[in-house]
Amino acid sequence: MDSSPPKYNGTQNPEEWLKEFRFFCLLRGIHEEHEMLELALLKIDNTIPIPKEGISSFSDLSNLLKDHVTYTLQCKVAFEELKGIKYNVDVNIVDFIAKFLSLCANSHVINVQDQKTCLVQACPDDVVRDIFINKIKKQPSMHRVIEIFHDTMTEYKSQIRYGSRVALKHVVTSQYLSHGKKHKPDPLRANLSEVFCSSWKRSENDVWIVTATYGQNKAPGDPIFFNSMIQLVHEKTREALFGDEGQLNLSGAWVWTLTDPRTNWIVQSHDLLHYDNPDYVMDGDIITLRHNLNKMSLQSHEFKNSDGNQEVIIHGDGQGDIHKVQ
Incomplete structure (x- = not known):
C-alpha cells in the first residue's frame, strides 16, 4: 500500500x-x-x-x-526560471514543453501572448528565434504555437552549423571522405597529407568539424547558409581540407597543417550551383564543395591511389554526379 x-x-x-x-x-x-x-x-x-x-x-x-509567503516565493522563483529556460536539442521536446507549461502555471503566466513571448525567449539562438517569431506572429492558439515550436526545433536539429561534426559521403560510390589517424607527409610537401574515400561504413577517421574561415565573424552554433565559405577540419588530426590554388585540370586533395586561404571551401547545393540559394545547409542535403580559389569542385571516383584507397581530387565545375557529397 x-x-x-x-x-x-x-x-x-x-x-x-x-x-x-x-x-x-x-x-x-x-x-x-x-x-x-x-x-x-x-x-x-x-x-x-x-x-x-x-x-x-x-x-x-x-x-x-x-x-502564505512561501507560495508567493514559489511563483516568483517559477517566473524567474521561466524567463531563463532554453531549449536544448539533447532534451526530449515533450519533457521540455511539459516543464514549460508547468512553469507557466506555477508563475501564473496564463495569457497566450505572454506564453508566446516566453517560448520565443526559449529558442536556442537568434536565427531560429526570428524564424519562430515569423511563424507564430498571427497565431492565437497556444496549442498550435507549441506544435509550430516542435516543427521549428526539429528543423533546427537537422541544420549543419559551425562546429558541427559531420561525415561526408561520396554519393556515387557511397564511400566516406577520410584521412588516416595521423599526418602522413606528402613526398614533395611535408605539410600536406592525402585524403581519400575508403569505406562504405563510417569510422572515427571520417569525422570532420565544420569551422569558420580565418577572419569570419561566426560563432559555434551559427547556421550555415548555402554559398557560405567554410573550412573542414579532420577531427583526429586537426588538419584542414586543402586544395591547390592553381587552375589545373587535375589537382589532388589533402589536409594541411597550417591556416591558409587554400583551405577555404564554398558549400553549394548540387541542384542549384549558382549563387541563388538562400536556404540553410541541412543534414542529408546533397552538396558540392567548390574550392574558393581555383573554383573547381571536390570529386571522387573508383580509381585507387597507391594505398588502394579511392582517390579524391579537385576537378570540374561541380555539375557531374561524381561531385555529389552528402
Whole structure:
C-alpha cells in the first residue's frame, strides 16, 4: 500500500499537494470531505498558521496555503526560471514543453501572448528565434504555437552549423571522405597529407568539424547558409581540407597543417550551383564543395591511389554526379 503524502511545508504546489492527499484518502477508503480535510490539516507544517475557524473546504485550505509567503516565493522563483529556460536539442521536446507549461502555471503566466513571448525567449539562438517569431506572429492558439515550436526545433536539429561534426559521403560510390589517424607527409610537401574515400561504413577517421574561415565573424552554433565559405577540419588530426590554388585540370586533395586561404571551401547545393540559394545547409542535403580559389569542385571516383584507397581530387565545375557529397 502506498505511504501517506509528505507533510506540506511550503515547498510544494498547494493544488498538487491537495490533489495527491485526496487521492491518498480515496485509496484508504476515506470519501467524506470533512474527514479528508481534518487529516489534511494535521499534515501541514507548524510554520504555516492555521486559523481555528473558517477552513470548511479544500477550496478554503487551498486559498490559505496560497496566501502564505512561501507560495508567493514559489511563483516568483517559477517566473524567474521561466524567463531563463532554453531549449536544448539533447532534451526530449515533450519533457521540455511539459516543464514549460508547468512553469507557466506555477508563475501564473496564463495569457497566450505572454506564453508566446516566453517560448520565443526559449529558442536556442537568434536565427531560429526570428524564424519562430515569423511563424507564430498571427497565431492565437497556444496549442498550435507549441506544435509550430516542435516543427521549428526539429528543423533546427537537422541544420549543419559551425562546429558541427559531420561525415561526408561520396554519393556515387557511397564511400566516406577520410584521412588516416595521423599526418602522413606528402613526398614533395611535408605539410600536406592525402585524403581519400575508403569505406562504405563510417569510422572515427571520417569525422570532420565544420569551422569558420580565418577572419569570419561566426560563432559555434551559427547556421550555415548555402554559398557560405567554410573550412573542414579532420577531427583526429586537426588538419584542414586543402586544395591547390592553381587552375589545373587535375589537382589532388589533402589536409594541411597550417591556416591558409587554400583551405577555404564554398558549400553549394548540387541542384542549384549558382549563387541563388538562400536556404540553410541541412543534414542529408546533397552538396558540392567548390574550392574558393581555383573554383573547381571536390570529386571522387573508383580509381585507387597507391594505398588502394579511392582517390579524391579537385576537378570540374561541380555539375557531374561524381561531385555529389552528402
